[in-house]
Amino acid sequence: MFGFWKTWKALEARGIMGINRRNADYVLKYNKRSLYPIVDDKIITKERAIAAGIHVPxxxxxxxxxxxxxxxxxxxxxxxxxxxxxxxxxxxxxxxxxxxxxxxxxxxxxxxxxxxxxxxxxxxxxxxxxxxxxxxxxxxxxxYRVVPDQIFKSISYEGVPDIRIIVLMGYPVMAMLRLPTRQSGGKANLHQGAIGVGVDLATGLTLRGTWLNNIITKHPDTTNAVDGVQLPNWDGFMKLAAGCYELCGLGYIGVDMVLDQEKGPLILELNARPGLNIQIANDCGLTLRTHAVEARLEELKTAGVTETPEERVKFAQEMFGHIPAVEG
Ligand SMILES: Nc1ncnc2c1ncn2[C@@H]1O[C@H](COP(=O)(O)OP(=O)(O)O)[C@@H](O)[C@H]1O
Ligand SMILES: [Mg+2]
Known part of the structure; x- marks a missing residue:
């Protein structure tokens, strides 16, 4: 009964971000109010994306x-x-x-x-x-109805899984794969009953899953393991997410993407108040990573330079990968 609470407390020690901190230190600080319509209206998001050459349904x-x-x-x-x-x-x-x-x-x-x-x-x-x-x-x-890539067949039930990446000032900080279940009616939203699975930023390998606030390793409908799955085109998703900063100008966003069988990676929507459950699925707090990005931004500011989306992705992959790079 207290399993979820215990998990949350353990994460707190590792820099978990709560709702008050998210709102005060990230949403309010980095997201200009006047830019909200770009992400809060999916038609406007689409127009912006098309203008920027980013693919959408x-x-x-x-x-x-x-x-x-x-x-x-x-x-x-x-x-x-x-x-x-x-x-x-x-x-x-x-x-x-x-x-x-x-x-x-x-x-x-x-x-x-x-x-x-x-x-x-x-x-x-x-x-x-x-x-x-x-x-x-x-x-x-x-x-257009997205038809999910075959890779998801064994770990998803109906509907389209989506990939969420939290992006701070253009730097990806944490990722999650969301899998529809029988309960979620083909949608990948956690509160509809979808599963959230952490994703290693460096490699695109899936980590453990959470479902209705419990930690799980198998999909309840297909009974296949949800961890250890290699997401295809991972660097492409990371670059797409990083580039959404230039697209909308909001500094703290959740970028939701899907992988269409024919059309490849597409942006589904952007979110100016991304949820915090992603931390459970990644067994890691957000503030450790957001602080690292903020330190990086300070460093670059002093040096008077900015980084391209590719450079930001490289930074994130080197800093936030779960699996350590080959040791020399
Ligand atoms: N074009 C689409 N084709 C197939 N499934 C979709 C499509 N758009 C949305 N969905 C499903 O519905 C979920 C929610 O859609 P989304 O556009 O993110 O709206 P919301 O803001 O309500 O989360 C997606 O995660 C996906 O599973
Ligand atoms: Mg959504």
Whole structure:
């Protein structure tokens, strides 16, 4: 019963970051308020990413008013799979992942059959602000459905796993792979019941997992081990994440990426208040690493230089790898 609390206390000694420190010393300090819309609205994030040459799931269309719901058929066109989501949603709420058509209806990624009217109703709920931060009126976006790379087949259940990297001033500090479960309905959000697995920044090898605040080693649905898996194209993900600092200008972000079977690494979204559970999955506190980056920034400031995304990735991999480099 107290297992989670004990873990948390043990981590505290190793520089765990709590919510107050995160907000005061990182979110407030490094994230300019005026830049929030870039990350809090997924349509704006997409536009920015495209302008910067960063790949994202293709946008099929946007619905902003009740009247525009009539355009849904036209936006979907002949496609049989697509995703509908609130532009200002969070935590996986309000997202509809359609995997197929079935007898004049649609099949969601978790196998539920729904009608066109139900989709329209969902869009209407999105527009009223049911899923948006602060309950403001929102827009619905319709986009390409990501088909996960085969590598995830044995360790994921339906849906798309995502890779989260926390980035401070362009320096990756910690990473986590999130795996959907039967419970999470095809979404990779931890509070929907997905698994969080730590990732070694140096190599892209997965570490241990956490599920509903317990430490686990196997996926509950597939029973395959979640640790020791080599994520493909790891340096590419690290570079993509590091480059998001230039993309949005926010200094403390969580970058969420996916690996599409055909399109490769894509940015799904950016988060200005990334969660803290990533520390459990990595068995490591964030402050040890953020302090190291802050010390580095001081050093560079004195020398009057800045680093490129490649240099920042190299620094992070040398400093924060779990597996020590070959000793000489
Ligand atoms: N285009 C997509 N294709 C397939 N699955 C998606 C897509 N967009 C989102 N998802 C699933 O839903 C989860 C949450 O999506 P995301 O865009 O990060 O919104 P939120 O802000 O609610 O977390 C993702 O981690 C992924 O599992
Ligand atoms: Mg997300």
């Amino acid at each position: 293709e946008l099929y269309g946007v619905i902003s008013t009740e009247k525009e719901i009539d355009k849904l058929d036209e936006i979907i066109g002949g496609r049989s799979d697509f995703v509908i989501k609130p532009a200002q949603g969070a935590g996986g709420d309000g997202i509809l992942v359609i995997a197929d058509r079935f007898e004049g209806r649609y099949r969601t990624v978790s196998g539920k059959i729904i009608s066109h009217e139900e989709i329209e109703h969902q869009i209407s709920s999105i527009l009223t602000g049911l899923y948006s931060l602060g309950g403001h009126r929102d827009r619905a976006l319709i986009e």
